[in-house]
Amino acid sequence: RTTLDTEWAIAWLQAAADAVAEHRVELSELDRAIGDGDHGENLDRGFSAIAAKLREEAPATPGAAFKLAAMTLMSKVGGAAGPLYGTAFLRAATAVGEATELDPVLLAGALTAARDGVVLRGKAEPGDKTMVDAWTPAVDAAKSAVAAGADVTSVLAAAAAAAEAGATATDPLTARKGRASYLGERSAGHRDPGAASSALILRAAADTA
């Protein structure tokens, strides 16, 4: 594929909703170990609402689809993850603007803007055991893929693989941000739920491309 269109953006959000629903219990179990056990339910509420809205109205551009996702996540998800994912999608929407087709450069720009939004909002650094640990390697991999001349499908495949590796790599870390940080060193030995959900969502993006 040379570009991603609105149809892809809608298909991605629907696939992400399916993935979150499928992994709802698992995500909440991760959160039960180092947080308050609601991450799967929180995200499922938000992504189900996105999928429901997309069945009623079709956004006209990828940016409009991202904006719909952002608004829905902010109003339905709550907790830490709602505003963080909401900001990520809102920044991605702004980055792509009115474009009807996303080329590799615009795609990498959207992923970067999403990650930057999460960092600006949550102030987490790589290694703090948060969703930033999935997003940052994903953005780095996407940028490298673009520099190597990859098409959008390969850019997303690289981002998803890096996000999955990044999520796995949170296992031994001690949380320094969010609810899990209250546990201090007892947070080590568990995967960060937000990093795990970020990897699922990026995998859905790659699978639909």
Ligand code: ADP
């Ligand atoms: P809550 O902790 O309010 O119950 P969730 O369980 O839905 O919210 O989300 C928890 C996830 O949010 C964590 O696993 C982590 O990935 C992410 N998170 C929490 N705080 C931050 C932060 N400051 N920066 C980035 N991500 C964060």
Ligand code: MG
């Ligand atoms: Mg929680």
Ligand code: MG
């Ligand atoms: Mg909570």
